[in-house]
Amino acid sequence: MFFLNKQKETTLDFMNALCTVLSECYDHGILVCDASYQKSDINDELCYLTGYTKTELRQCNPLSLFQEEVSSLFKRKDAHISTSIKSKSGILIPVMLYPKRVQIHQKVIFLVIIQKMGQMPLSLADDFSDQFSNRLSHLSSKICQTIHDSHKTSCYSALLLLDIDNFKTVNHSKGHAVGNQVLCEIYKRLSDIMSPLHVSYLQGDEFAIVLSTTLATYAEAEEIITALSYKILETIQEPIYIDHHSFRLTASIGIVVFLGKEYAHDKMVQYVDSALYEAKKSGRNTIHFFNPLLQQKLEEHAVMLERLHYAIYHHQMSLFYQKQWARNPHTNEVYEIGAEALIRWIDPVHGTITPDKFIPLSEESGLIIPLGAWILKEAFKQLKSWQDDPKKCHWQLSINISIKQFEKDDFIPIVQELLQSLQCDATKIRFELTESLLINDLKSSLRKIYALTKLGISFSIDDFGTGYSSLSYLKRLPIHELKIDKSFIRDLASDHADVILVQTILGIAQQFGLDVVAEGVETQEQYKILCDMGCRYFQGYFLSKPTQSSLL
Numbered sequence: 001m002f003f004l005n006k007q008k009e010t011t012l013d014f015m016n017a018l019c020t021v022l023s024e025c026y027d028h029g030i031l032v033c034d035a036s037y038q039k040s041d042i043n044d045e046l047c048y049l050t051g052y053t054k055t056e057l058r059q060c061n062p063l064s065l066f067q068e069e070v071s072s073l074f075k076r077k078d079a080h081i082s083t084s085i086k087s088k089s090g091i092l093i094p095v096m097l098y099p100k101r102v103q104i105h106q107k108v109i110f111l112v113i114i115q116k117m118g119q120m121p122l123s124l125a126d127d128f129s130d131q132f133s134n135r136l137s138h139l140s141s142k143i144c145q146t147i148h149d150s151h152k153t154s155c156y157s158a159l160l161l162l163d164i165d166n167f168k169t170v171n172h173s174k175g176h177a178v179g180n181q182v183l184c185e186i187y188k189r190l191s192d193i194m195s196p197l198h199v200s201y202l203q204g205d206e207f208a209i210v211l212s213t214t215l216a217t218y219a220e221a222e223e224i225i226t227a228l229s230y231k232i233l234e235t236i237q238e239p240i241y242i243d244h245h246s247f248r249l250t251a252s253i254g255i256v257v258f259l260g261k262e263y264a265h266d267k268m269v270q271y272v273d274s275a276l277y278e279a280k281k282s283g284r285n286t287i288h289f290f291n292p293l294l295q296q297k298l299e300e301h302a303v304m305l306e307r308l309h310y311a312i313y314h315h316q317m318s319l320f321y322q323k324q325w326a327r328n329p330h331t332n333e334v335y336e337i338g339a340e341a342l343i344r345w346i347d348p349v350h351g352t353i354t355p356d357k358f359i360p361l362s363e364e365s366g367l368i369i370p371l372g373a374w375i376l377k378e379a380f381k382q383l384k385s386w387q388d389d390p391k392k393c394h395w396q397l398s399i400n401i402s403i404k405q406f407e408k409d410d411f412i413p414i415v416q417e418l419l420q421s422l423q424c425d426a427t428k429i430r431f432e433l434t435e436s437l438l439i440n441d442l443k444s445s446l447r448k449i450y451a452l453t454k455l456g457i458s459f460s461i462d463d464f465g466t467g468y469s470s471l472s473y474l475k476r477l478p479i480h481e482l483k484i485d486k487s488f489i490r491d492l493a494s495d496h497a498d499v500i501l502v503q504t505i506l507g508i509a510q511q512f513g514l515d516v517v518a519e520g521v522e523t524q525e526q527y528k529i530l531c532d533m534g535c536r537y538f539q540g541y542f543l544s545k546p547t548q549s550s551l552l
Helices: 011-025 044-050 054-060 128-153 168-174 176-193 218-237 265-281 292-313 359-365 368-386 403-407 411-422 435-440 442-454 486-490 496-512 524-533
Strands: 029-034 040-042 081-086 092-104 107-116 156-164 199-201 206-212 240-242 245-247 251-259 287-289 317-327 334-347 351-353 396-400 429-434 458-464 481-484 515-519 537-539
Touching: 029 044, 040 054, 044 054, 044 081, 044 092, 044 107, 128 156, 128 199, 128 206, 128 251, 128 265, 156 176, 156 218, 156 265, 168 176, 176 199, 176 206, 176 218, 176 240, 218 251, 218 287, 251 265, 265 287, 265 292, 292 334, 292 359, 292 368, 317 368, 334 368, 334 537, 359 368, 368 396, 368 403, 368 411, 396 458, 403 411, 403 435, 403 442, 411 442, 429 435, 435 442, 435 458, 442 458, 481 486, 481 496, 486 496, 486 515, 496 515, 496 524
Parallel strands: 251 287, 334 396, 396 429, 429 458, 458 481, 481 515, 515 537
Antiparallel strands: 029 040, 029 107, 081 092, 092 107, 156 206, 156 251, 199 206, 240 245, 317 334, 317 537, 334 351
């Protein structure tokens, strides 16, 4: 994806975008940093070269790994510098550095391309920063002129952003020289379909096309642009022959159709970028028109993500606890046996935000990792405090564990460290896992669950019956509890199918010797039906609502 005149773009966003673009162009390590050398971004190739993860490199400041004074890299006039970089294992790796000072839109960025000795020499004669900046400026002028012409004629125009699908495999398998020839052939084909004046090569595997029409209605313009776009896709799919190699490629196209000054040119670039993203998400080798409603959702999503990031790192999260209850089958008396830790976002403007509004976003963005680590620590601290409370010292604490959190290699060490440092009773901790987590990688799940069970931790299957329900894992895993999803409880009084499902789950649990917790119990009628079925454990608003620990 490309960027252009985004005045509100932060330096960090700009570095991320620049690093992404460069990674598409070079099979070498890429390091981008700001003028203060404090903020940086790196690509996967640099991680592979040094043995560090991206997180580790950012934490240790990757500039410190060079056997060369950092500030001198960008002051010397050398086109390249021979030096060494220190790997995670402590080995010095001979490398060639290509440092550049980049200035685009008043932002000064330092970039270093790190090439391992023995690789094909990298030529920077075609200066990346100058060429890329010039291409963007040329495209910017072309878009502005088209906006002006469209406004003058009252006819629709369009901006198309074309990206070759999986083009990086060409560079990796045949080299950049062959890749460049393929791109030249694609440019030629695009120029054969329309005037070369309409086509702009950007960088990597992206092309922009700016078109004017003589059509005064959106529907007519959309029809013409659609036909042209599919013609472009068909043309690109025709075999490309370079040096006895045959390539069959596809492309994705994002499209913005506009009339006059409907959109500012920098916004238009942002919108066509979004449309291209949707085309790729739809399976590639297709086109996607910009949708204002979709863009609004994307912008709201971005704002929400920014707010969520701030909330996690500025202590706006809080754990609430919902009690879990047991029923004595002889006296029908209910008593407290524990609680489930439930995350809440206490926003100073929007108030309390429930997890269904932000957990999916945290999963998607990776923020679930720091959030999950915080939840574990706070929950363990809470459990420790209950050990001195006569009323709660026997309570069990249930904690939801996300798939991404559980799959991390350091999950077990983190749990072990917390147990040791906080000195809380592991036998009173119950991790709630989803069925999809178990089925996703049963072998790995088995290994981790057995290791955690040895520490004393027990396990529950959350939302049982809503996932795969293969049941085969029940005989292989040391599971202690099933939780009936609230969707089965909600209509229990009116839907006979839900009654059958709940009875089936209770029967399965009895055969396997497992406890069953019915969650989402909100009415007396639901509670009575469950009791009549033989259910002994409950959680829900009917018995108690989630509350802060001080109010338990």
